Amino acid sequence: MSTGTRVSARGLRKSFGDFTAVDGIDFEVRAGEVFGFLGPNGAGKSSTMRMVGATSERTGGELSVLGLDPSHDGATIRSRLGVVPQEDNLDLELSVSDNLFVYGRYFGIPRRELRARIVDLLHFARLSERATEKVDNLSGGMKRRLTIARGLVNEPELILLDEPTTGLDPQARHLLWDRLYSLKQSGVTLVLTTHYMDEAEQLCDRLVVMDKGHIIAAGSPRELVDRYATKEVVELRFPAGEARRALEEVDGLARRVEALADRVFLYTDDGDETAEEVAHSGLRPTSTLVRRASLEDVFMTLTGRQLDD
Amino acid sequence: MARSSLTLGPSLAERARRPSALVARNFFVQVRAVPYVWASGLLEPILYLLSIGIGIGHLVGKVPGPGGALVPYAAFVAPGLLATSAMNGAIYECTTNIFAKLHWAKLYDAVVATPLGPTDIAVAEVGFATFRCFLYAGVFLATMAALGDVRSWWAIMCLPAATLVGAAFASAGFAASCFMRSWTDFDKVQMVAMPLFLFSATFYPLSELPRWLQLVVEALPLYPGVALCRQFSLGHPSASAFGYIIYLSVLALLAGEVSRRRVTKLLTP
Ligand SMILES: Nc1ncnc2c1ncn2[C@@H]1O[C@H](COP(=O)(O)OP(=O)(O)OP(=O)(O)O)[C@@H](O)[C@H]1O
Numbered sequence: 001m002s003t004g005t006r007v008s009a010r011g012l013r014k015s016f017g018d019f020t021a022v023d024g025i026d027f028e029v030r031a032g033e034v035f036g037f038l039g040p041n042g043a044g045k046s047s048t049m050r051m052v053g054a055t056s057e058r059t060g061g062e063l064s065v066l067g068l069d070p071s072h073d074g075a076t077i078r079s080r081l082g083v084v085p086q087e088d089n090l091d092l093e094l095s096v097s098d099n100l101f102v103y104g105r106y107f108g109i110p111r112r113e114l115r116a117r118i119v120d121l122l123h124f125a126r127l128s129e130r131a132t133e134k135v136d137n138l139s140g141g142m143k144r145r146l147t148i149a150r151g152l153v154n155e156p157e158l159i160l161l162d163e164p165t166t167g168l169d170p171q172a173r174h175l176l177w178d179r180l181y182s183l184k185q186s187g188v189t190l191v192l193t194t195h196y197m198d199e200a201e202q203l204c205d206r207l208v209v210m211d212k213g214h215i216i217a218a219g220s221p222r223e224l225v226d227r228y229a230t231k232e233v234v235e236l237r238f239p240a241g242e243a244r245r246a247l248e249e250v251d252g253l254a255r256r257v258e259a260l261a262d263r264v265f266l267y268t269d270d271g272d273e274t275a276e277e278v279a280h281s282g283l284r285p286t287s288t289l290v291r292r293a294s295l296e297d298v299f300m301t302l303t304g305r306q307l308d309d
Numbered sequence: 310m311a312r313s314s315l316t317l318g319p320s321l322a323e324r325a326r327r328p329s330a331l332v333a334r335n336f337f338v339q340v341r342a343v344p345y346v347w348a349s350g351l352l353e354p355i356l357y358l359l360s361i362g363i364g365i366g367h368l369v370g371k372v373p374g375p376g377g378a379l380v381p382y383a384a385f386v387a388p389g390l391l392a393t394s395a396m397n398g399a400i401y402e403c404t405t406n407i408f409a410k411l412h413w414a415k416l417y418d419a420v421v422a423t424p425l426g427p428t429d430i431a432v433a434e435v436g437f438a439t440f441r442c443f444l445y446a447g448v449f450l451a452t453m454a455a456l457g458d459v460r461s462w463w464a465i466m467c468l469p470a471a472t473l474v475g476a477a478f479a480s481a482g483f484a485a486s487c488f489m490r491s492w493t494d495f496d497k498v499q500m501v502a503m504p505l506f507l508f509s510a511t512f513y514p515l516s517e518l519p520r521w522l523q524l525v526v527e528a529l530p531l532y533p534g535v536a537l538c539r540q541f542s543l544g545h546p547s548a549s550a551f552g553y554i555i556y557l558s559v560l561a562l563l564a565g566e567v568s569r570r571r572v573t574k575l576l577t578p
């Protein structure tokens with residue numbers, strides 16, 4: 001493994017009884033990059049994150065995290081990792097700042113050092129004013145921010161964020177993106193999962209799309225859009241349930257068409273022209289939108305589903 | 310890589326540090342947030358001691374203790390209550406609490422993402438509960454001494470004996486909690502603990518029972534604790550003490566191993 005690699009997986013598998021959640025995936029996370037896992041519910045993203053985080057033993061394949069094998073050096077790996085789990089699991093019996101303190105003590109960070117870090121982390125999470133409050137009293141978004149701050153207490157080299165911004169308001173999301181970006185600037189490697197396309201596009205240098213335990217596409221956001229989508233997309237809205245019927249009529253107007261219950265997507269290189277043709281075809285959608293193709297479309301193309309399905 | 314193959318695993322200091330960080334967390338929470346839990350855990354057995362020892366003691370008079378000599382009923386029953394309080398303290402700390410942290414608060418899901426592993430968690434929780442039993446036993450023993458229920462310097466040995474009882478039941482409680490599925494399962498714990506309390510020769514000498522029932526009682530896990538504390542507090546240690554110590558140690562170790570395996574499965578699926 002080269003020194004520039006933080007995580008490398010080859011044929012990585014995870015089974016729960018007869019069920020295979022992760023079915024032989026290969027990926028490599030390079031030092032200093034933001035690496036994303038995209039995929040619908042149940043794709044195996046969290047299962048993969050847990051194996052990388054050395055809290056779940058792999059069923060098969062090879063896995064190396066920070067140059068170590070999680071099966072043998074789990075504790076050492078975890079001591080250098082920051083983990084933000086999908087579900088907040090703050091210590092409900094402790095106050096906001098005590099959550100950071102006690103968690104930091106699990107890493108053996110000296111008390112004095114820890115107190116200094118907590119001041120910064122509370123500031124980072126914008127929770128300085130609520131430091132002495134019980135975490136139970138916090139709003140969902142505040143808990144999320146505290147969980148993220150907690151994951152930074154040991155100044156990790158590699159941070160695993162499982163749906164970090166789910167439950168955050170738009171302002172808090174953008175703030176977090178800024179913070180994650182500055183962490184990346186300081187040389188930290190980030191691995192994240194997300195259901196938000198804009199998040200993946202904003203943050204990820206490279207990403208993989210997972211579905212049913214497999215990686216079905218990999219590359220930078222731009223590469224993926226170029227490879228799997230056309231330049232532009234015409235999005236037609238219909239009353240719920242009528243989109244499938246409209247699908248037949250627009251067939252042939254674009255390079256490729258897809259339909260959800262209430263929308264039809266036409267993948268084309270010239271959106272305006274295609275929209276024109278739709279208008280002439282006599283079809284009457286409730287609205288028509290021409291836009292640039294995005295990761296969302298890559299996802300539609302690859303899985304036939306929307307990401308947050 | 311060379312580095313990982315040369316590592317000899319965590320140092321002894323690091324291995325001891327990890328569970329102690331979780332023990333510290335428990336102290337932090339309990340001392341700050343729920344001091345009354347400590348007080349009530351302590352008060353209850355002492356109330357038993359006063360009511361049964363003094364109240365019933367007056368009615369019953371003397372009973373045969375270990376070695377056959379007659380002793381006041383209060384002095385007879387006190388070590389039984391001491392062992393029972395160690396059992397109850399351990400069960401209190403290591404069943405509902407553990408279940409809640411496992412399945413409701415998800416506390417351990419956060420902990421296993423740090424250098425602590427499932428084994429550290431089991432060690433910490435059983436250790437913490439055992440320490441609490443030790444503290445309770447100390448206060449209880451002092452109360453016994455103040456009431457005149459202590460008959461010899463051997464009584465000081467009640468302290469490690471009650472602590473061992475605590476360790477055995479804390480391990481067993483932790484193991485049981487790992488198998489529990491819902492809160493109603495905890496009624497079963499009480500269904501076990503209550504008869505143990507009543508029938509482990511706590512309130513009357515074993516010799517009162519027919520021989521076959523004596524054998525049953527002797528096999529109960531609380532009996533060795535009661536017998537051990539009674540031998541010591543009344544100043545009549547015998548060779549059987551070794552058997553009791555072995556019984557309790559084996560129980561603690563077996564339950565500890567079951568706990569370790571089971572909690573590893575639960576927390577790192
Ligand atoms: N401990 C477990 N025992 C049994 N099955 C599990 C366990 N953990 C996950 N699974 C199963 O593995 C599959 C993948 O789950 P995983 O949580 O990795 O998906 P995900 O991609 O993170 O989904 P989401 O976007 O909903 O978070 C699911 O079908 C899930 O039910």
Ligand SMILES: [Mg+2]
Pocket residue numbers: 045046047086162
């Ligand atoms: Mg998930």
